[in-house]
Amino acid sequence: MKGIRIFLVLIVFSLILLGDAASVKAQCATCASAVESNNKSGSTVTNGLNDGILYLLVAPYLIAGIAGYVWYKKYRRKNIEMNIRYEKLNLN
Numbered sequence: 001m002k003g004i005r006i007f008l009v010l011i012v013f014s015l016i017l018l019g020d021a022a023s024v025k026a027q028c029a030t031c032a033s034a035v036e037s038n039n040k041s042g043s044t045v046t047n048g049l050n051d052g053i054l055y056l057l058v059a060p061y062l063i064a065g066i067a068g069y070v071w072y073k074k075y076r077r078k079n080i081e082m083n084i085r086y087e088k089l090n091l092n
Contacts (some may be wrong), residue, residue: 031049031053035049035050
């Protein structure tokens with residue numbers, strides 16, 4: 001069952017990554033109209049603006065992922081013997 005779950009997660013991530021990323025537009029309506037008018041006048045700022053917005057979108061997730069990885073590596077425990085009594089627990 002665990003293997004199927006991992007396989008499905010890999011399929012979903014591969015579909016996301018292999019999707020048509022070139023057609024992604026990460027611009028609000030105001031930015032899109034400003035860029036559209038600049039593009040019609042011959043400016044090449046549109047590609048740089050879209051890339052900058054995508055960069056600002058990815059940066060917080062990247063920082064959170066790195067912090068989570070460092071926290072996991074620092075605080076996980078290995079080879080610790082647990083002395084647990086084998087008694088029934090009464091949780092009521």
